[in-house]
Amino acid sequence: MAEFTKIEEPYTSKDGVRLVWQGIDEDDSDVVILGKEELDSLLEILSKEKTGKVELEDEFSSILVNSDISQFRLKDERYLEADTKLLREKILEYMKIPHEEQSIQVKSNEFYPTSERSSKSKNSESKKQSLLSAILGSQEKKISESEYFRIISTRRSTRKFDKTHLVEDWKVDKILAAADTAPSAGNFQGFEVFYIKNKKIKQALVEAANRQPYVDAPIVLVFCMNPSRVKMDFPPETLTKFSLQDATLAAAYAQLAASALELSSIWIGMLDEEKVKKILGTDLQPSSILCIGYPDKRRPPKSRRKLRDLIHVLES
Numbered sequence: 527m528a529e530f531t532k533i534e535e536p537y538t539s540k541d542g543v544r545l546v547w548q549g550i551d552e553d554d555s556d557v558v559i560l561g562k563e564e565l566d567s568l569l570e571i572l573s574k575e576k577t578g579k580v581e582l583e584d585e586f587s588s589i590l591v592n593s594d595i596s597q598f599r600l601k602d603e604r605y606l607e608a609d610t611k612l613l614r615e616k617i618l619e620y621m622k623i624p625h626e627e628q629s630i631q632v633k634s635n636e637f638y639p640t641s642e643r644s645s646k647s648k649n650s651e652s653k654k655q656s657l658l659s660a661i662l663g664s665q666e667k668k669i670s671e672s673e674y675f676r677i678i679s680t681r682r683s684t685r686k687f688d689k690t691h692l693v694e695d696w697k698v699d700k701i702l703a704a705a706d707t708a709p710s711a712g713n714f715q716g717f718e719v720f721y722i723k724n725k726k727i728k729q730a731l732v733e734a735a736n737r738q739p740y741v742d743a744p745i746v747l748v749f750c751m752n753p754s755r756v757k758m759d760f761p762p763e764t765l766t767k768f769s770l771q772d773a774t775l776a777a778a779y780a781q782l783a784a785s786a787l788e789l790s791s792i793w794i795g796m797l798d799e800e801k802v803k804k805i806l807g808t809d810l811q812p813s814s815i816l817c818i819g820y821p822d823k824r825r826p827p828k829s830r831r832k833l834r835d836l837i838h839v840l841e842s
């Protein structure tokens with residue numbers, strides 16, 4: 527079972543926390559996000575060394591703080607435990623960090639606070655802002671919310687598929703069609719997709735992918751580069767680079783489409799290109815294998831570095 531290890535800031539707000547449980551296997555890590563009010567209630571109990579219960583916003587989940595172990599009873603039958611002493615230490619330590627006012631609120635019943643409206647704006651004229659400018663900016667802003675952001679921000683790789691749950695053909699069709707919509711250099715689509723249905727080929731790909739067993743997944747797509755399709759007057763190395771980017775983008779589009787269809791996936795980059803070529807019977811260079819299926823368990827997304835650390839804004 528994963529162990530409660532640390533507390534992180536939620537990505538876009540300082541008004542809440544991400545509580546992180548780390549398992550031995552990276553797939554066993556888990557996260558609970560608390561909004562401001564939930565955090566305040568938890569803090570109230572912990573700081574006074576009392577016992578008590580915090581009801582979470584989703585109306586299903588709760589935290590039971592006992593003197594020794596705190597129990598997190600979460601929806602989707604998730605159950606987590608944390609040593610109360612450690613939880614208290616971590617929360618009190620976290621609360622020492624100065625909290626700036628931010629307009630983006632954490633919704634505790636979502637895994638990742640992609641976007642949220644602020645009703646606190648003093649400016650009656652509420653303008654639509656990009657998520658990035660809202661995060662990087664300091665003023666209160668209003669952001670539009672969409673299904674797309676929910677999909678990208680809740681995606682989580684899986685290496686454990688529920689093999690009893692067959693992936694519907696229409697979903698595979700949609701994933702393949704999504705790959706076809708990806709942009710490509712000159713629109714030449716310098717890539718090919720091999721859809722592997724054959725069990726023996728899947729098993730051979732496991733071997734070619736550094737013996738990663740989950741490559742034998744319900745749906746296996748191998749994305750290959752095809753620079754000969756890129757009919758542009760550039761040096762061969764540029765065409766190769768374009769075809770790698772084309773194949774990668776197509777796989778990324780397929781991966782997101784899988785998430786939109788309630789499936790999960792794992793991207794395999796660790797592969798022996800020559801072995802894969804031989805297995806597929808092609809001269810085309812493979813760029814990645816996308817393994818897709820229903821996950822054995824839905825997991826929250828992994829942490830990322832803060833956007834402020836990732837984005838380097840260059841102004842005049």
Ligand SMILES: Cc1cc2nc3c(=O)[nH]c(=O)nc-3n(C[C@H](O)[C@H](O)[C@H](O)COP(=O)(O)O)c2cc1C
Pocket residue numbers: 681682683684685738792793794795796797827828
């Ligand atoms: C270029 C690339 C190569 C990867 N190769 C592997 C791989 O060979 N085996 C594997 O288990 N995961 C692989 N992954 C998956 C990453 O480990 C995973 O995306 C990362 O830990 C972030 O987790 P998330 O997808 O749940 O956000 C790869 C991902 C990318 C983008």
